[in-house]
Every structure is written in C-alpha cells, then in structure tokens.
Amino acid sequence: MNLTSNFDFCVELGIHSVKEIFHLAFKSEDRYPHNVGPLTRDFSGRAFTINVRVLDDEDKPADLSFQDDKHILFSFPFELQAQTADAPDPALSEILLEAQAAIPALLTAWDEDGDEVLGLSFFGITSADVDISGLSGVPSIGVEQFRNAVHNAYEAMPVHTFSSGGNTVTLYDGNRDSTLVPPNAATPYDIEVALETITAEQYLKVTAPIHVYLPSVPFVGEYSSFGRLIFYRKIEQTDTSVTIDMTAEPTNTDLATTVELDNPHVASSQIALSLAAQARGMISAFGVITEPAFTEAAAKQLLQDEIATYINTRRYPVYSPRSGDEGEPLSTPVGFLLVDDGVLAILLNRRSGAAADDIAPDNFLGDSELALAVGAAKVQEEIQAVIAEKFPGIGSDDGELIETPEGDAVLYELNVSLADPGEHEESEGHLWITGKTKVKIDCWWDPTVEFSGPVFMRAHREDSEEGCELVIDSPVVGDFDFDQSCCDVFLEIIIPIAGWIALVVIEITIDRVGGEVAEDIANEQGAIIEPIPPVVNGIAEITSCLIGISVFRDGFVFPGELSIRRLSRSAEDLRGMRRMPRPDP
Amino acid sequence: MTEKKRKTRTAKTAPQKTPTSSKLKPGKKAVSAEINSPKAHIIDIRDEKTLGTLGPQLNRLLNAQSGLAAMLFINPVLAMKEAGVKLSQPVVHHILSRLRHRPTLRERREELETRLKERLCEPPRPNNSAWLSRTLFEKLQLQALDIGDLTPGYTSPHDPVAEKRLQALRPKRTHRYSHLPSRPRRTGRVRLQELPPSVRRMDLNANVPELKPAKRTPKRLSLEDLYFYKDSNPVARDLLELAIIQRRGLRLHSRYSYRQIKEGKRSNVFRRWFRKVTLPEPEIKE
Structure with missing residues (x-):
C-alpha cells in the first residue's frame, strides 16, 4: 500500500469533512460575499443593472464533488437579477435568471499570512470553465410582450392625431388617450398585434384603430370614418434583445401598410391609398422598440461571465499546517x-x-x-x-x-x-x-x-x-x-x-x-x-x-x-439565534 | 560494569576442550559413543567432570539439530536427551540447579529456603496461595489485612539512563495556534501504557501503607496480597523475596509441557522467537 508516496507524512480526510469545511468557509461572508452588485452592464445599447446572489441554504444548497486528482467541482446555486429602466414591456424591465453553476477549483497551496496553506483556488477561472445547468427565468418574447411594448410605445407618443394637407388621422389604442375626438369607436378597439412568419422572416402585424377626417373629398365634400391601419414590421432578434424598427416599412409590397375604412365611398380605395402614405409617417412615431430579450445561450453566457468575474478572485483554505520548528520548516503541502x-x-x-x-x-x-x-x-x-x-x-x-x-x-x-x-x-x-x-x-x-x-x-x-x-x-x-x-x-x-x-x-x-x-x-x-x-x-x-x-x-x-x-458567526447565525442587531430605540 | 564482565565467553575461555567422542577409546567408563544409531545415545555423561570435558562435543551435537535449539531454553536436560545425550541423575541436578539461577540469586534462594524451613518446620512454598494463607494466618497467627484495591509497588523495567536518552527523541514542545478563541485547550495527548506488572519486579524496598484488619481471613493469599504483609513480619518478607527469586529463575518445563511446546500445542516465547541457537564448537586442528 502506498501510504505517503515520496513524502514522509500524509493526512487523509473524507469528502464529507471537506464539504463541511467548505460550507463553513462559504458562510464567511467577508471572504465569500453572497451578494455582488449592483453592477452596470450594457446589452445591445441598453443599460442594465446586474445583481448576483450566491446561495447555500437548505432549499438551494451548494455542493462539491471530486472531479479529478487536482480539481474539486463546486456547484453553486446562482441568481442573477438584470434590471433595465426603460424596457418597452415593463414586465421585461427586470428578469431573474436562476441556475446551478458548476465551477472547478484547483487544489493547490499558497502562502496566507505567512503560513503555507493548502486549499482550493478559483483563480484564473474563465467564463468557459463555468458550466450552467438548470437555467430558469429566461423570458420568452411572444405576442403578449410585443402587444405590451406597442401599447407602451403608443403611450409614449407625444400626439395621437396626425394632420397632413388638411387630412386628419387619429390613432387609437383603446382609451389610453381619452382626450381624443371623436372618442374611439373603431374596430378593433385596442391595437392588436400578431406574429407572422413570411418567407422565413418574422414580422409583427399591427392592426391599429383609427379615425380619418378629410375635409374635401370629390363628390361628397368632407369625409370621415373609423377604420383600421394595418402594417407589418420586421422583428430583428439578437442574443440579448428584440428590436422592431417601426420606421422601416418592409420592402415586400405584399406587406405594405394598408388602411381599411368602415364608411363606404366610391373613392374609398383612393382615400385609403392616400392615407396609407400619410400613415407611414404616423407609424414612425412608434420609433424603434427594443425589448431586453435574452436567448438561453445569451443568458447562459451572461451567467458564465458574471460568475467567472465573481469567482476568479476567490480561494479558501482547507488545511493550514504550521511548523513548530523554525529550523525545520514545513514543506508545502x-x-x-x-x-x-x-x-x-x-x-x-x-x-x-x-x-x-x-x-x-x-x-x-x-x-x-x-x-x-x-x-x-x-x-x-x-x-x-x-x-x-x-x-x-x-x-x-x-x-x-x-x-x-x-x-x-x-x-x-x-x-x-x-x-x-x-x-x-x-x-x-x-x-x-x-x-x-x-x-x-x-x-x-x-x-x-x-x-x-x-x-x-x-x-x-x-x-x-x-x-x-x-x-x-x-x-x-x-x-x-x-x-x-x-x-x-x-x-x-x-x-x-x-x-x-x-x-x-x-x-x-x-x-x-x-x-x-x-x-x-x-x-x-x-x-x-x-x-x-x-x-x-x-x-x-x-x-x-x-x-x-x-x-x-x-x-x-x-x-x-x-x-x-465555525470560527466566527455569520448574519445567518445571528438571525437563527435571534440576535440580529436592532436599531436604536 | 567492568571490562571483565563485558567479555563474553568463547570456546577458548570455556572449560578445557576434550577429544570428540569418535576419538575416544571404546570401553572407557565415563563416555561411550554409538554414532551410527540415531536412537542410541551418542554421548553418555555420568559426572560433572565429563560434562566439562565433553562440552564442546556436546555443543556440536546440539548445533547439528537446529530444531532443538530453542528447546534448550524450555528444558535443557530434555533437549539434550532428545539430541541423544544420556545424563546421569547427578548431572541432571547439576545442570538444572546451575541454569535455574545465577550464583548470587542461587545463594540467596538457598539462604532463604534454609531459614524459612527452620522457622516454619517445612519447605516453603510461597507460590502456593493456599499454603501461604495457612502459613500466615494459622501458623504465624498474623491478622488478615483489608487490602482493598491496593496494588504492590513495582520497580521500573526501564533503564533510567536509556529512558533519558529516548525522551530526547520526542519532539520539542512548541506552542502553536495560540490564538484559538474558544476551543478546549487540550484535545489530544499520546501516552505509553505501562508494562504489565510482574511479580519479579515487585519492589521489596517500597513502603506499604498501614492497613485496617480484614473482616474475614482469606483462604488463599496471592503474592500481590502477601506484599502488604512484608513490613509487618520478617517471615512474610522472606516468603515474598523467595517467591520473587523463584519467579526470576529459568522456568524449566516438565516433560509433558516440553512436548506440548515442541509440538506447537502450547505457546512459548522462546519457541516462537528463537530461530537458531549456536553453541561454541571445538576448533578442528589440521
């Protein structure tokens, strides 16, 4: 049996003891802060505030396993909160990604306060070393999110009545603007959106209620009618966002903006055509809608990056021998x-x-x-x-x-x-x-x-x-x-x-x-x-x-x-003992 | 320790060499040799003088039978007989009395045996607990003592000078990890258990405490209990000393015990540990 290899002494501890030391180490919040942030990150031009939380409790315990002869694989439950102030869909202003991150630590020795210690080091960990599993909280962007974004963009418009050459088009979205005259009696009542895939590209089809007033129409003089504005806009998706540029009409003529009017008129097709041209400018008022929308791959990458940043300066001792004989210093464990x-x-x-x-x-x-x-x-x-x-x-x-x-x-x-x-x-x-x-x-x-x-x-x-x-x-x-x-x-x-x-x-x-x-x-x-x-x-x-x-x-x-x-007490301990500091009376 | 003491005996300093049995003339009274028959006695020793003169030859004979080596320490007479040596009764007595104790102990034992026999009018048998009880409490009319859990004092088996040198091998005690806040200071020690007590190491010079009389007189008295009577009666002390000397002698096993040990049916440290015993042999002259 090889007890000590080419060394004089050997100490062996079971994985249970190593885990126990690790959990105690991890409760030392001064060494291992459980809350990191807020950090500012920019994704697709949008500023995000990031907060990272690392957990090790009964519901979400951290754990470790032996990976190879020099690495311990740690498994940490991480929570990453990403907040952006101006998401078109307010529901997307804050996302909470949760995942289990597996990170290898190197079993190595270093000098700590003059003592040789053997421990586990995460130094040098990169995003690629972090394995993410059990990812949850990645928001899926669907018709609901686009509808909310369009509603939000509608409310952000400074005006909802557009005049050109004496013609007036009023754009409704339910009763979100109750000052409009005439009040909304169009069909549909609210702006409706739908996702359509056309020639392998995804488009947002928007049907917006409108009222048109034309003061001078051949044969009848003035003309007014409720109706609908129908337009398509291409959806552009990146790893971190979804963008719809409302100012850019598709080149596909089948997807050209159209106007449908409820009141019949012999020249209604001409009226609609002329209004459609006017409507393009009106639609541009929606601007460019960008939603924070992480793909799963992007969310993983975000977690990997933030976890690597969090962890790659951490290490904790497992074994701290100290020689008692100055003349015979302890060799590096x-x-x-x-x-x-x-x-x-x-x-x-x-x-x-x-x-x-x-x-x-x-x-x-x-x-x-x-x-x-x-x-x-x-x-x-x-x-x-x-x-x-x-x-x-x-x-x-x-x-x-x-x-x-x-x-x-x-x-x-x-x-x-x-x-x-x-x-x-x-x-x-x-x-x-x-x-x-x-x-x-x-x-x-x-x-x-x-x-x-x-x-x-x-x-x-x-x-x-x-x-x-x-x-x-x-x-x-x-x-x-x-x-x-x-x-x-x-x-x-x-x-x-x-x-x-x-x-x-x-x-x-x-x-x-x-x-x-x-x-x-x-x-x-x-x-x-x-x-x-x-x-x-x-x-x-x-x-x-x-x-x-x-x-x-x-x-x-x-x-x-x-x-x-444990050598010291943590906030968790004090909370458990009901000895948390209280404010002065 | 004198230089003389350190010198070990060799064939040259041992009793004078004699010719080997093969060179002896047939018919000589003290010695006969029948080499060709393994069961027959090769050497016949009838007196102490012959034992001395034939010693080297006897040694060679014993050396030739390696299986018997350790058995010499079980019972040398039986081992020699097994090797083919015929010993007369006086020679057997001579060998056993010489081997059992070294001279100083032998003299002291004889002195104690004589004195005790005179005092007790019978041969002393201190290793017999029933006899001891009868002797102390009936013949000598001693009051039985309440010994309770007391144990005798024993002398150390260790050489104090060597002990001191060995102590120096232990690591120097250095105070490390002094900043530990709350842990009990002593969490671990290492200690060497004392060797088991042995009658032969009982300390005759140690004082024994004064004890109260026992409520009942014991039917048997062990040597450990006899120890507590040693200072109150000179006969008791002599009995204890004789018992210690008897325990210090080479234990000579009976024929039955000898056979049991040889056949491995009874454990014995000599039989287990002694691989080879070599006695000095006569030098062969060219």
Missing part, C-alpha cells in the same frame, strides 16, 4: 483527490524527488473521518534512532551488554522492520523484529541466539474532561503469559523498544503534520498535541482525536475522528 474513494490526501514533507515526481497515495482512510500516515522510510529513521539510544552498543564488536538479575546477555544485532497483514503468517500488520544475542550462562559456553518475531502495535482512545488522548497499549509479542520469568526478561527487552518506536513516531508525525504540542503535563509522559492543525485559517476550528494505530510495510497509519465548527 501537496494535495491529491482520490476521486473514486472520495478522499482528500495531503502529503507533507517531500522526502525525495521533485514536484513532477509526486503521485497520489492510496486510500488508507477506510471508514475513519481522518487518518494520518507516516512513511516507512521516516519510521525506519526513527526506529534506528530509538535503537541507537536504547542500545548504543549495537553494531560495535562488544555489542550491548544487558544486565538483569536473572542473567546477562550481549545484544549484537537488533533490526525492526514493518510488515503487512499476511506477512510472516500473521493476519495483522506488525513490527518484525530480528536480532542476535549471546546469552551468558553460568559454567557453560555462551550460546548465540538468533531470534525473530512479530510485535503487534495497538492503541486506543481515552477521554477525560481535559480532552482525548491516544494511549499506546503495551505492545503485544504473542499469546504469552507475561509473568514467565526469563520469558518476561526477554519480553522486557523487546516490548519497550516497540513502545518507544510507536511513541516517537506518533509524536513526530503529529508534530510535523501540523499539530501543536502545547505544553508539558506535570509528571506525565504524554504531551498535549493536536493531530492535525486545529484551525483552518479564518474559517473553522477542528478538534481531532486519534483512535488507534495500524502497521503496514509502507508505514504507520493512525485513524482518527474529527469535529469541525
């Missing part, structure tokens, strides 16, 4: 995501090679919330140190004399290696100890004994009012009665070595991985320690407890438990 297993692995203290040689370790987290591992090379380093301190004579010609009331022996060799479960016919991982000693026997030649055997390392968690502690059980050599006199002496040589190895390796691991050793405890062997950094910069407090020890050929693993709580 390197993270890997084990996608299939849902595990975040953080490697610390590169032992060999360069960054290009770094590879992901295996999943040793199992069912634990947290697990620390120390690599075999580092363990072996400490094993040699412990042996050298305990038996400094080993390796010399004289060996190490061990004197006991029961008898003496000279220890010449002692080697401790790590073994996987299954090795040496043992189902449990273990230390495999080999050695060579000469046993002193009274009145006989001293036999040389070569020995080897497994030592099983176990540990358990104990809790007190002061917190939790990891108690390294007395190492187990086998199924032996400990009080077997000479056996006892032999075990007393082997067992303390194994115990010290475990103690030193665990403490060094904890120290290097970034925990603290806070202070001495009087008259106790133990020290106050933090298995992993007890704080994620500015975000969360972490309480961790180690609960055991497992031995593998590739190193030691210490499984643990985690609890995570």
